[in-house]
């Protein structure tokens with residue numbers, strides 16, 4: 001049973017939305033946009049009895065009622081009840097900047113609601129004070145610009161990708177875990193050898209005080225080699241990536257090769 005979202009987990013995405021919106025945002029816009037980027041599911045979508053609000057909206061409203069942002073000094077509610085908005089402070093901007101890369105990784109790479117929540121919570125807790133380094137599963141797409149734009153993330157992600165490829169290669173071949181497609185067999189060794197995409201089923205981080213080797217080894221259980229078609233299918237519904245076993249079942253029932 002997935003736990004309900006907490007106010008703590010809403011802090012960073014809210015600060016992010018304030019910043020995107022020029023530093024401030026109204027409560028109703030905040031609810032609307034948080035919904036879009038966090039993709040709430042489960043009990044958080046239950047409607048409160050006798051009201052049109054659901055539990056997710058209620059949590060966002062609680063941020064104001066409980067003065068959550070003010071307590072941390074990250075943002076302040078201003079204006080009256082009808083024209084109210086919440087504005088990010090300089091401490092809020094610093095907090096966001098410290099966690100910006102991780103937040104982006106969590107929100108852009110299409111992880112499940114439970115994983116987004118869990119990691120946002122850790123970021124606000126003591127554990128979150130340990131610096132984390134992020135990866136990116138899409139490094140093989142638009143490689144050129146990524147090489148320039150985010151050298152460190154690129155290098156780290158490439159290392160992870162190569163490690164995974166080495167691990168999943170059997171007898172010199174690497175195939176899609178879902179449909180068994182083998183780029184080398186299909187396109188020929190010259191252009192197809194070693195080509196594969198690596199899907200992250202859970203967010204992967206390297207903690208600053210741990211060795212990259214440990215991170216890579218531990219990450220393997222959350223990495224899956226997939227062909228480009230299967231990878232697109234997994235992420236087709238951006239609000240809920242498919243589970244690998246589910247996709248394999250679909251292919252077994254429908255796939256014709």
Ligand SMILES: [Zn+2]
Pocket residue numbers: 176177178179180181226227228229230231
């Ligand atoms: Zn496939």
Ligand SMILES: [Zn+2]
Pocket residue numbers: 137198199200231234235
């Ligand atoms: Zn993926």
